[in-house]
Amino acid sequence: MSRVFKSFTKKEWMLLAITVGFVIIQVLLDLKIPAYMSEVTILVQTAGSTMTEILTVGGYMLFCSISSLLITFLTGFCAAKVATKACMKMRGDIYKKINSFSMADMTNFSTASLITRTTNDITQIQMTLCMGFVILIRAPFMCLFAINKISTNNPSFSLIAIVAVVLFLCVIGILLALTIPKSRKLQKIIDSLNTVIREHLTGVRVVRAYNAEVYHEEKFEKTNQDVAQTNSFVNATMAFLNPFMSSLMSAITLAVYWIGAALISESGSADAALIIFSDMVVFSSYSIMIILSFMVLTVIFMMLPRTLVALSRIDEVITFNNKIKDGTEVSGDTAFPVAIEFKNVSFSYADGDEKVLDSISFCIKKGETAAFIGATGSGKSTIAKLILRYYDVDEGEILIDGINIKAYTQHALREKLGFVSQTAVLFNGDITSNIAFGMEENVSKDRLDKAVEIAQATDFVDKIGLDGRVSQGGLNLSGGQKQRVSIARALYKNAELYIFDDCFSALDYRTDRMLREKLATETKGATKLIVAQRISTVKDANQIIVIDQGRVAGIGTHTDLLLQNELYREIAESQLSKEELGYA
Numbered sequence: 001m002s003r004v005f006k007s008f009t010k011k012e013w014m015l016l017a018i019t020v021g022f023v024i025i026q027v028l029l030d031l032k033i034p035a036y037m038s039e040v041t042i043l044v045q046t047a048g049s050t051m052t053e054i055l056t057v058g059g060y061m062l063f064c065s066i067s068s069l070l071i072t073f074l075t076g077f078c079a080a081k082v083a084t085k086a087c088m089k090m091r092g093d094i095y096k097k098i099n100s101f102s103m104a105d106m107t108n109f110s111t112a113s114l115i116t117r118t119t120n121d122i123t124q125i126q127m128t129l130c131m132g133f134v135i136l137i138r139a140p141f142m143c144l145f146a147i148n149k150i151s152t153n154n155p156s157f158s159l160i161a162i163v164a165v166v167l168f169l170c171v172i173g174i175l176l177a178l179t180i181p182k183s184r185k186l187q188k189i190i191d192s193l194n195t196v197i198r199e200h201l202t203g204v205r206v207v208r209a210y211n212a213e214v215y216h217e218e219k220f221e222k223t224n225q226d227v228a229q230t231n232s233f234v235n236a237t238m239a240f241l242n243p244f245m246s247s248l249m250s251a252i253t254l255a256v257y258w259i260g261a262a263l264i265s266e267s268g269s270a271d272a273a274l275i276i277f278s279d280m281v282v283f284s285s286y287s288i289m290i291i292l293s294f295m296v297l298t299v300i301f302m303m304l305p306r307t308l309v310a311l312s313r314i315d316e317v318i319t320f321n322n323k324i325k326d327g328t329e330v331s332g333d334t335a336f337p338v339a340i341e342f343k344n345v346s347f348s349y350a351d352g353d354e355k356v357l358d359s360i361s362f363c364i365k366k367g368e369t370a371a372f373i374g375a376t377g378s379g380k381s382t383i384a385k386l387i388l389r390y391y392d393v394d395e396g397e398i399l400i401d402g403i404n405i406k407a408y409t410q411h412a413l414r415e416k417l418g419f420v421s422q423t424a425v426l427f428n429g430d431i432t433s434n435i436a437f438g439m440e441e442n443v444s445k446d447r448l449d450k451a452v453e454i455a456q457a458t459d460f461v462d463k464i465g466l467d468g469r470v471s472q473g474g475l476n477l478s479g480g481q482k483q484r485v486s487i488a489r490a491l492y493k494n495a496e497l498y499i500f501d502d503c504f505s506a507l508d509y510r511t512d513r514m515l516r517e518k519l520a521t522e523t524k525g526a527t528k529l530i531v532a533q534r535i536s537t538v539k540d541a542n543q544i545i546v547i548d549q550g551r552v553a554g555i556g557t558h559t560d561l562l563l564q565n566e567l568y569r570e571i572a573e574s575q576l577s578k579e580e581l582g583y584a
């Protein structure tokens with residue numbers, strides 16, 4: 001909760017102070033009403049009282065009630081403003097924090113959980129704050145003022161109020177102890193529910209193709225039932241509060257009349273009995289006010305378990321210690337002759353024990369094209385991910401322009417790189433916004449046309465236009481078209497070093513060849529790293545690095561490797577004819 005208060009600006013503290021002030025005025029006005037009621041009771045019972053006297057006191061009562069009502073509107077308005085602002089900031093903080101996560105950090109939270117925390121959890125907090133600010137301030141004030149009034153009027157009644165409050169606090173303590181663990185579980189199950197829905201929606205084509213709707217429905221139904229059961233436990237437990245509060249109110253009234261009756265029978269005179277009776281009226285009203293404010297408080301207590309869990313879940317993300325730390329270097333030595341060097345790099349993923357990369361070393365000069373080839377799962381894409389610092393190496397180091405990549409700011413490092421991932425990722429928008437991604441404000445038409453031309457995307461981009469709509473995930477484009485748009489996106493960046501992670505395999509052989517020819521002439525100065533499965537894609541590279549089970553199995557040109565490297569020869573012979581290999 002301290003996070004919420006720490007985020008307050010001066011204006012929000014002011015609004016909160018105004019709310020507190022209004023609530024105190026409202027409590028004082030409300031507490032005036034029973035006193036006027038007592039006055040009216042005495043006036044009615046006293047011979048010689050005039051109608052004007054009764055109406056005047058009644059008028060004061062009316063004034064107090066209407067003012068209290070107006071203040072309720074004002075406090076509600078101020079509290080809602082403070083709560084929505086605080087939650088907006090919290091949402092911004094959590095979003096910024098998630099943006100700073102590396103892929104390794106992401107594995108600590110599932111995507112669905114991060115979405116639930118940013119949306120559902122924050123809405124839960126906002127609702128509690130909106131209602132809670134006023135109620136949480138009002139209830140203790142009301143309780144303190146009312147008990148003070150009761151004890152000054154007739155101390156023997158105050159014991160009843162104190163016993164009632166202590167009883168209430170004990171019961172609420174027990175209920176919270178029972179429901180908080182369940183609420184924590186509930187938020188986790190909601191994460192699972194979101195995962196199931198997300199999985200179904202993103203994989204809907206496969207689900208349909210395999211007639212797996214029933215299988216998915218069963219998965220959904222199981223999680224849905226878990227949510228319902230846990231929810232019903234929390235609600236059923238907290239539902240005990242309402243009958244308890246009603247019984248407590250009745251018990252207080254009974255105790256007041258019991259003690260009052262005893263006091264009246266001992267009073268001895270009619271005047272003393274009248275004063276005790278008016279005290280009883282006042283006390284009954286005060287005690288009902290205390291209990292009513294606590295009753296409203298129970299609404300907050302019902303929301304509190306989930307809100308506390310939501311707050312701790314948000315805190316978990318915001319205070320998460322990012323594994324990848326930013327360096328300070330912003331440019332590197334651009335005149336350094338070596339573009340990228342791997343020195344004995346070893347790496348394993350957090351959830352796997354085995355080394356995915358084992359003592360990998362290679363060196364690529366500026367302007368060279370290097371290609372990585374090897375069996376599936378040999379670790380080629382992992383090399384690309386390490387260069388981008390999605391993960392940090394376990395051993396060894398990666399140098400770009402002679403400087404360890406850990407020394408760069410992540411922004412500066414990625415500014416140097418143009419990356420095309422294995423699976424094309426497109427965003428809702430148009431072709432231009434997808435190619436000039438993140439730079440839409442100053443789009444250069446020439447650069448855009450050039451990138452499209454090199455990526456061999458001119459024909460279809462001409463057809464749909466640069467303002468042609470791209471739906472989320474590029475669902476309205478073919479696999480090859482999506483990949484060409486993502487290649488154009490990397491080229492638009494004019495990067496120093498391009499990484500093409502097996503993205504050419506979505507292109508036909510002719511387009512693949514034309515694209516590589518264009519790349520060679522149009523991006524001459526840039527260094528290119530190509531991960532590929534096809535020999536035809538890699539054979540013209542300055543050096544080919546053969547990866548086998550996370551190790552470098554050979555480095556050389558196509559001709560060298562054909563002669564010296566058995567694994568490369570095997571791959572080449574499985575794809576090219578003897579004539580193409582030059583054996584004939």
Ligand SMILES: Nc1ncnc2c1ncn2[C@@H]1O[C@H](COP(=O)(O)OP(=O)(O)OP(=O)(O)O)[C@@H](O)[C@H]1O
Pocket residue numbers: 349350351352356374375376377378379380381382383422502
């Ligand atoms: N995020 C991850 N978490 C855990 N293990 C992973 C992760 N990504 C990849 N791996 C494992 O690391 C190994 C190397 O994967 P990588 O994607 O680098 O291979 P690759 O050579 O690029 O394969 P392909 O040619 O099929 O794309 C594989 O055994 C894979 O299961």
